[in-house]
Amino acid sequence: MKHIISILVHDEPGVMAKISGMFSRRGFNIDTITVGKTTQPGISKIVVTVIGDEKTLEQVEKQVNKLIDTIKVTELPERSSIIRELCLIQVALSSKKAKDDILNYAQVYKIKIVDLTLKSAIMEVVGEPSKVDSFIDLMKQFGIKEISRTGVTAIGRGENGSKKTN
């Protein structure tokens, strides 16, 4: 089971090492981890996808909370959160047919083509991880040259969207 938690932290040197080190030390599995600044100077937000049962999730939240650099930990349940990931996919354009097919798929999926040469195209996929996964699957037949995924970021919906913990 995947869980998404968002962590507000003091933007101090080494904070990522502390958080990720704690995860590995305690045997928690991180699926994705992203970090970015917030509107408040000196405070960053880390979004982590963890794999584990409810008990693991509870321990993760408590252990993260215990780190002094942590200001707040929030679980973002799937049903009440907006979850997004960005993926850049570079696909080979081996034939005219392949090119047409790829452009068609991109249109259906409403995916931006951000670079196009005679031999390859780079597409920018933004969406829930499942959408990213399925588009990647679709592109495999054409020969994916390289992909780059950001990992998940998320935010609670509305005012009651996020369950505040601890």
Add this chain to the structure above:
Amino acid sequence: MRGSEIFVQTLIKQKVDSLFGITGGVIIPFFDTLYDNMDKIRYILTRHEQGAAHAAEGYAKALGKVGVCVGTSGPGACNLVTGIADAYMDSVPILAIGGQVSTNLIGNDAFQETDMMGITNPITKHNYQIRETNKIPETIMKAMKIAIEGRPGPVYIDLPKDIQLGEFTGIIPTKVEIPGFNPTIYPNPRQLQKAVELILKAENPVLISGGGVIISNAYKKLFKFAEILACPVMTTTMGKGGFPETHPLSIGVMGMHGQEAANWAVINSDLLITIGCRFSDRVTGDTKTFAEKAKVIHIDIDPAEIGKNVGVDVPIVGDAGIVIDQLITLLAKEATKLKNKHSAWVARAKKILADAHALEERDIQKEGLTQKFVCKELSKLLSPDDIVTTGVGQHQMFGEHFIDFTKPRKWITSGGAGTMGFGLPAAMGAKVALPDVEVYDLDGDGSFQMTSQELATIKEHKIKVIPIICNNGCLGMVRQWLELFSKKRYSGVQYSGNPDFGKLAEAYGLKGITVTRKSEYVDALKQAKKSDETTVLDVKVAAEENIYPMLPPASSLKEIIGGKVIFNQTWDDVLKKRAK
């Protein structure tokens, strides 16, 4: 003002009066400032930084105040690591200061550069690398606050050389705020109510007092609470002394080498009222079968400990003392109801305790110079205020089993980390903290030799302690495990090259007494006590003595072996039962 100056001044303002450590390359500016402040801070030059860290722990545990240690960059700071890790496991508030190469050299593999931030990340409550001289006071104040508030723990400060030499032009804050660091000390009233309901319903409750009770200075409150509950009271290894072991409700220490009565009570209890204990594997054994009949009320200041190792019915996050106080208030009107409710249950547990003691006493009389005897006689001689520190191994568990304490902060041991070599430097630190108290270091020949160079420190600073070395010429605890679980294949446990510890003490200008007969021991102890000088007792105890009862590793409490009353079974018996 120079960085090192503001650093030392802030330490003094934070009421640091003692400092253990060793100087070296990049920490010289700090020591240069210290030179002018030796009247305010007692500096104790240890012979190894590990000794400094354990001394800081001994100081902290004896006083309930932050202990401070210091080393230079690279190997100096690395040598502090064992002590820092030990403090982390046992929630000991220490401030460890490590020098660091100048900021412009960090990351370049400069001479004596080690990434101490990386190394201390997993073994500290928090760590700081000071990168601006102006941040020195604020950082120290935060570090001291973090070390002692909530669940205490070690904080490491990495102090680059140029920061010590830089000019301080900032303002000294009067207090510091750490957003997000607000330990929960007041419990949730709803949970308290649930706890009270369980307590009133329980037929066979037990009170388990952990290290958290001592840390919270809740000794008197716990005493009152226990008398209201009027149920059997036990402690963990770290909680020993949190409840007087001579009290009619006390059934001793639980866990791996605990009293049969205590472990029997846990197995048969229907309610564990657990305060400030993290249910370590040395306490529970196999968690699946731990206290199967019991509901669990778990009181701890660290929410992450609740539900981590064992399932909990009523979680209460809060400071032990405050929670106990509130429970006392809620239970006050029930006190008469509870007064005699559990007396039969208490009597059964107490009878097991007494029967086991009688049989153990018989062994002590019958056997020669054993560790049991050493500990039992020491127990008789101790004044309530005397402190006993320990190394790690058989002697430590014999101490746990055979020495009674009636006050907290008197049993100072390395529990979670099990750090051999803890005893002597910790004794030194405790004596510096409380110079008027007699401090014994109950040690083993293995543990003692890991930090015995601190005898020089002890001589130099006239710190009188009494090391009692249970010298069995081997790593006794491992030898016991090998005897029981590895068909006596004694791999890597023999110490055939031990020095004459008495002469070793003399070489340091101290006194030494070798004890080879039972009849000599008490007299030697008394001599050591009377002397103003540290006297090392080299007690040649039996080589093949085992500490029983014993919970075999990863086994269920029911499978405790070597008991005399309830757990009167061998490891073979246990294996046979399992095979069925």
